[in-house]
Amino acid sequence: MGLALVFITVVGIYVFDVYRNIDSTTNEIYEPVDEEVEQVRSSSADLNSKEPISILLLGVDTGDLGRTERGRSDTMMVVTVNPNTKKSTITSIPRDTYTEIVGYGTSDKINHAYAFGGNSMAINSVQNLLDIPIDYYVTVNMAGIQEIVNAVGGVDVVSPLTFSQDGYTFYQGEVNHLDGNAALAFARMRYEDPEGDTGRQARQRIIIEGVVNKVTSASTLVNYQNILGSLSNNVQTNFQMKDYLALQGNDYLAAARNITSEQMGGSGGIGDDGIYYNWLSEDELYRVQSLLQSELELD
Template sequence: MTVYKDCQEKGERMSQSRSEMRENPRKKKRKKGKGLKIFLIIILVLFIALGLFVWKIYSDVAGTTEKIHKDVETEEVRESSIDISKKDPFSILMLGVDTGDLGRTEQGRSDTMMVMTVNPTTNKATMVSIPRDTRTEIIGHGTTDKVNHAYAFGGTAMSVNTVQSMLDIPIDYYVEVNMKGLQDIVDAVGGVQVTSPLTFTYEGYNFTEGESTSLDGKTALAYSRMRYDDPNGDYGRQERQRQVIQATLEKVASLSTISNYQNILGSLENNMQTNLEFNDMVKIFNNYRSAAGNIEQVQLEAEGTTIDGIYYGIVSDQEMSRVSGLLKEQLELN
């Protein structure tokens, strides 16, 4: 009986052991299933957090755009309005004004004037720098003067009307940034990198030809302002200004600034105005970003002269026709 009992107990233990072995895979599967659920929950939470972050950025950008938006009354020179939803070529006047620089609070003048045309068909943008001393008719003021005085006489609207008349093209949009704003925006993006085309010292900052230099806001302002020690005068300064603007745009567009986007938006709110609405910006980003990344830089050439003791830049009819023709071609107006 004892032997029989022992055999029976051994059999029960073996049977229990086999039963446990059969159950283990199911336990492992349940553990794996539980682990997968936890993983999916974590991924879902991350996606929700990312969605909220993206929505926050979207909302903040829309709010900033609303604050900096300002329509201006300008002369309508197009026969029909453009439709950027249909990828029509468009033009934009960029004004860098000296209001806010060196403590100025008055209207100021347009220290920098650039016209950009963007054409998604040719996949190209053309940027024309207009010398600030260019002598032209100031539309709405009844005088012939330096083109940058248009802003002092009548603000953005007079600047747009004057440039439209001078280049014989429509200006669809404008972006205006004051000189103090340049400093704030460069600081907000964490500085920019440029290579100086010449060696010079300005306002205590040193720059060396061919040497890549990291610029913070104050240094960028000094780098882009110097004119009289540049052998190319205002043309040289405009080249350096284009460098800073392009480097800043590239930095803003990079993912490296995403964590600092609120500072960037804050600097724009305080220093920028435009007639572009948020929806316009979204459409331009979606439909024109490839063309906007392919920029051809063009310089409007002027010959310096003095009239009644005042220095002006005189643009020949041939030169004006050349530049106007380039812009018209890109705007498909020919």
């Protein structure tokens, strides 16, 4: 009985310490969206009622290659999490996609929305393009990818092609265990990929899936402080502690472990202004809109 009491006490102290640190980090990275964000839903998504949610992931180039300005969102992905189907879908939006920049009075590459107006303008532009609500956002500094991957102990990936980048070589079909530097090299290569930016986005999704798998595993419990530290230095989000707690139940966690990938297509070309854009056909835009609306159970 004495040993049991000691064990329960130690576990209780540990759990309290974990909660306290998570709560502190949550407050540090919390950045609410401002009033300029258009509210597409009549009310906020109800996590306690197992309502599917959408998350806009923005990988910004602030801090990458020594940059200090706000930069652009060179990675844009919409994640839908459906606890009813226990499925999540990551849909990549090509950064050069030509669309209306909501609130700026012009049309341009969608990754310029973040440069022009930050998270709010990026959210509004994606909502307008895809005709869905964005419930949450997560902005990650590309310069912090190394730190986050290192914090989770590295990630295992299978390379879809053979290539070299920044002193690293990846072989098609082989399992590679990547530390932070290797993960950044794996995710950033574009010019050697026959699919160009589309191929790069596919590799970025592979890294994200690897991080998610690590974070949702039991092994993170012994390393949670390093993970929290990497997040507080490199992440901004409107998730709050109550949201994280709700996501632990109601099958959201099961959905996060069952990820499928989608890629918004289009065709690249030079516009009248001499700048390269990704042009979406009506059929492709309708396909992606219908897919996401179905995942969010909006149809």
